[in-house]
Amino acid sequence: MPINIALANGRTVDVETKQGANYFISTTNPESFEFFSSNLEHVQEVCTRVQSRATKRPTEQEILELTAVYATANALAANSDPDTFAKIPQSEIECYVDHAMEQIVNKTNDPHWRTTGILVDDHDQTMIHGLIEFFMHPIPCKLAFQKDFFAVLAKFVAAPPALYADDAEATVMIVTNAVISVVSNKEILSSTEKAFKKLCECGMLAQYIRLSASGSFNGDTGAGVLKFYDELILCSSLIKKNFGKSKPCGDVAIEILSNPSIAGHLHVVQKLKTIMAFTNLLEQQAEAPPSIKEGFKMCRYCNKMEQSLEFQQSLRKCSRCKSTFYCSRECQAVDWKSHKPNCRPVTSSHMKTNVFTENTVLNFVRANYVGIMKEIVKVSSETGKSKSDLLIELDFATPTGTGGLAPALKTPPEYKIAESKGYFEDERPNQPDWFYKNEDIRVYQNDITAVTAALKDTYERSTDDHVLGLVRSPTGDTGCYRLQLQSPTKNHMFSGEAVSAARKAIQEGDFEPLACIIGEDTAAMRKLRRGFGGPPSESELDRVRVAMNAMYGADFPLSGDA
Numbered sequence: 001m002p003i004n005i006a007l008a009n010g011r012t013v014d015v016e017t018k019q020g021a022n023y024f025i026s027t028t029n030p031e032s033f034e035f036f037s038s039n040l041e042h043v044q045e046v047c048t049r050v051q052s053r054a055t056k057r058p059t060e061q062e063i064l065e066l067t068a069v070y071a072t073a074n075a076l077a078a079n080s081d082p083d084t085f086a087k088i089p090q091s092e093i094e095c096y097v098d099h100a101m102e103q104i105v106n107k108t109n110d111p112h113w114r115t116t117g118i119l120v121d122d123h124d125q126t127m128i129h130g131l132i133e134f135f136m137h138p139i140p141c142k143l144a145f146q147k148d149f150f151a152v153l154a155k156f157v158a159a160p161p162a163l164y165a166d167d168a169e170a171t172v173m174i175v176t177n178a179v180i181s182v183v184s185n186k187e188i189l190s191s192t193e194k195a196f197k198k199l200c201e202c203g204m205l206a207q208y209i210r211l212s213a214s215g216s217f218n219g220d221t222g223a224g225v226l227k228f229y230d231e232l233i234l235c236s237s238l239i240k241k242n243f244g245k246s247k248p249c250g251d252v253a254i255e256i257l258s259n260p261s262i263a264g265h266l267h268v269v270q271k272l273k274t275i276m277a278f279t280n281l282l283e284q285q286a287e288a289p290p291s292i293k294e295g296f297k298m299c300r301y302c303n304k305m306e307q308s309l310e311f312q313q314s315l316r317k318c319s320r321c322k323s324t325f326y327c328s329r330e331c332q333a334v335d336w337k338s339h340k341p342n343c344r345p346v347t348s349s350h351m352k353t354n355v356f357t358e359n360t361v362l363n364f365v366r367a368n369y370v371g372i373m374k375e376i377v378k379v380s381s382e383t384g385k386s387k388s389d390l391l392i393e394l395d396f397a398t399p400t401g402t403g404g405l406a407p408a409l410k411t412p413p414e415y416k417i418a419e420s421k422g423y424f425e426d427e428r429p430n431q432p433d434w435f436y437k438n439e440d441i442r443v444y445q446n447d448i449t450a451v452t453a454a455l456k457d458t459y460e461r462s463t464d465d466h467v468l469g470l471v472r473s474p475t476g477d478t479g480c481y482r483l484q485l486q487s488p489t490k491n492h493m494f495s496g497e498a499v500s501a502a503r504k505a506i507q508e509g510d511f512e513p514l515a516c517i518i519g520e521d522t523a524a525m526r527k528l529r530r531g532f533g534g535p536p537s538e539s540e541l542d543r544v545r546v547a548m549n550a551m552y553g554a555d556f557p558l559s560g561d562a
Helices: 018-026 035-051 060-079 090-108 111-116 122-134 138-146 149-158 165-184 192-201 204-214 219-233 236-242 248-258 266-287 309-314 329-342 348-353 358-367 369-383 441-461 496-508 512-518 523-531 538-552
Strands: 004-006 012-014 390-395 416-419 467-472 478-483
Touching (some): 012 018, 035 060, 035 090, 060 122, 090 111, 090 138, 090 149, 122 165, 149 165, 165 192, 165 204, 165 219, 192 204, 192 219, 192 236, 204 219, 248 266, 266 358, 329 441, 358 369, 358 390, 358 467, 358 478, 369 416, 369 523, 441 467, 496 512, 512 523
Parallel strands (some): 390 467
Antiparallel strands (some): 004 012, 390 416, 467 478
16 A cells, blocks of 8 residues: 655655655755654654543544554665665654654553453554564664663563464564674674573563464564574573573473474474573583583693693693693693694684583583494494594584474484594595585585594594594584593593493493493493393392382392392
8 A cells, every 4th residue: 555755845755665765765864854753743642642541542533643654654664775774863763763662661551452462453553563674774673772672572572461463473573673683784783692682681582482483474474583593593602591490481492392282383393492402401511510511621732631620720721722722831832733723713702602612512422321332332343443433423503494403402312423534534425414515615625624634633632532523513613522421430431441341231231341430339330221221230129129128018138138
């Protein structure tokens, strides 16, 4: 429907067209552009008049007047080119944002809205739905984050028990467009993570999750929502802090995933599953004892490693990549020539925002040790290769768009055990699919050169106590690790001896060598017995016998009785 506006030069333009919207803005001197402020003065008079009535209901004429102003403002945002819209003075945009916030607060307190969650009047729908287009532009987004607009919006959508589908979708798209604008324009906020942090602090992120999961978005709307979640998944530090136990975002996500009747958008549910799986992995790491949480680091050059706190704290960290350690200045100096080609600079801000580290990988490996060890034994037996010649390939990156879960975050997790040299020698037959999928060949060549060199270097420096790891993080970065786990008895759980003991337990049912490494009466060993299909130990059976004797007056003899 055309929206015709008569200009001072006598021309009439339809701002529902690109040509008309651009002409309307461009032919007005920026210093004298007062469309929003001048029209909102009248709008404010009408709104004040309505609020003074006992019914707080506008007349039909008042609805038409309000709707006309909002529709014109929306048409300018929707149809003008971004560069043209940017010519509107910021003070005018600010005037409109302030007005929108005031009206949303009034609507939040409206008894009808709080009861039904339905916007009845055309002018309310036009004003709120029109903000979708406004937040595709940088200046409105920047003002919204500065003025806590999203805190007002969060209270608005939280007031009723449920929202009408169209209004829920409008709210989702307002927030989606704001975040996507931040992604493409860092002048709004310095990082996407800051945008998510602000949304989280005001409660809007939790409301967004609730509304987006229950909707059924298609086309550009659906693509925008999935883009929103793809950006959120990259913010590992924010996820760790806000999606855990008894956190608003985490509670909403858990409720959605545990109640299929709530979730209407299957792809959003997939994204939430990824976020919660990653959260669980990070929570397990946070709850682990310090000695386990941090893992044991070693000197990259001489492989010196001691478990003592004094030694671990004395290790020197490479100031450039912040992931390599040395026991002395001399070791670091001698190793620099070898380390330099694979040393990738990492900023302090990246270290703070990206909590996916080698410790996260170790935590995953520890949690899935039974399955990983079974696969190592299987592949070793089939190929004749020793454990030292094998690596574990892990992919924590979630496919973008409508893709499913990250392979390593599925239940059960997916990973690959393969010959290490197949990743960096000859034609690299074991090269993972995610290295190259019809992307820029130059990017592929740069990545493959850096990764294969780092992987070969890590392989050559691994000892019998390690298993080599090739890992893609949630952000898509690739890392090479020498993974090492220690049992409760301080023995190495990936040593050649441990693999041989595991093979004996799996293939022959003899758990004694493995128990000597892991510790007979430990939770880890009990888990291995169950995972490898073995019988419970006598100490486990004794605990059952003692309980049965105490509870039922039985007289089962214990294994130590003569």
